[in-house]
């Protein structure tokens with residue numbers, strides 16, 4: 061085997077990354093002092109008295125998320141304003157000093173257990189309230205003490221999410237974050253949790269608009285881990301080898317064969333760093349009553365879902381609880397519609413009774429998988445009776461790395477083979493959409509792969525339009 065492609069496909073996910081990827085559709089919950097001050101970024105000077113939900117109900121949050129088919133959620137335990145939604149021993153700038161002293165993180169953890177959702181936390185390193193912010197070790201001690209609380213008191217967490225914002229604190233100083241120290245606390249207490257965005261396990265997609273690249277690779281240059289945010293970038297010091305050619309999380313090509321070849325030639329290294337799409341259901345990350353009529357449309361959300369979850373990424377859809385302390389009826393109704401729609405399209409594999417030429421039961425969604433013997437392969441799928449399809453779902457066995465570089469889906473229509481879809485990457489899950497077509501015979505042509513391709517699952521679906 062060519063040592064170059066061998067090198068690319070020897071990059072594999074960790075168990076925690078694979079478990080995270082399987083969550084597919086997840087939620088962000090931006091909730092805190094900004095919810096009550098009607099702001100996006102607080103300045104840290106707010107009073108805990110401002111926090112006053114009239115009817116906090118984290119069960120209701122979970123019900124709304126479940127109705128959309130969401131599997132996990134991340135709560136903003138502390139945003140840049142430094143106000144803590146949990147019972148921390150290290151500051152009085154928290155819910156416990158508000159008119160409603162309820163540990164929101166604990167309440168959500170209980171609700172998540174009740175409804176079978178996983179929970180993660182966002183803890184902003186930028187803290188505009190902490191007096192020690194910008195002091196160096198003293199602030200790191202504070203931040204680690206809060207991480208210690210969050211990672212030991214609330215049961216298993218699936219994700220710790222760090223954005224890269226690094227502004228000034230109350231005394232006008234900036235903090236240089238000791239990331240490795242923060243990571244060590246998480247690895248010690250929550251070894252199964254991924255560390256996302258400013259972390260080694262999950263890559264920021266590069267935008268907050270819900271856009272996923274048509275070719276989304278999980279094998280990317282290792283230096284992506286340092287450059288996904290401007291804050292992380294500004295903290296880089298010794299990246300001399302690459303100064304001439306900086307990498308940005310916004311770049312369209314992060315993982316093609318040519319691009320990675322160039323990277324290796326320059327002395328770079330590769331890592332498994334899968335993408336997460338964070339996007340809000342409304343214009344803001346926090347709840348603002350004036351945005352009640354700006355909840356994204358069902359059509360738009362379904363499109364984002366299909367391109368992210370079905371584009372080798374995880375969707376992290378932000379749904380901000382309102383001043384009552386609940387998911388607003390406008391968002392809750394949209395989530396239910398979205399869930400109904402996803403269930404109606406994807407619950408049933410219309411190819412389940414078909415025959416696949418690869419000799420492996422690839423039409424059953426289980427842990428087994430097929431591996432071809434050549435870099436190009438064809439799998440014919442024949443149905444007993446013709447069926448109308450609008451979607452084909454392909455899943456690679458990503459524990460064997462990401463191998464497929466180009467594929468097409470062909471259908472025999474009136475005795476002629478026609479192209480239904482042409483694609484590049486597959487990865488964990490690829491959703492391919494096309495105009496309704498009645499088919500009996502399909503051909504999945506893998507036109508190029510790094511080494512012998514794998515497929516774990518193929519499904520066909522129909523969406524009534």
Ligand code: FUL
Nearest residue numbers: 090100223224225338345
């Ligand atoms: C950013 C923050 O500045 C926004 O307020 C929001 O929390 C977003 C998810 O991350 O870095």
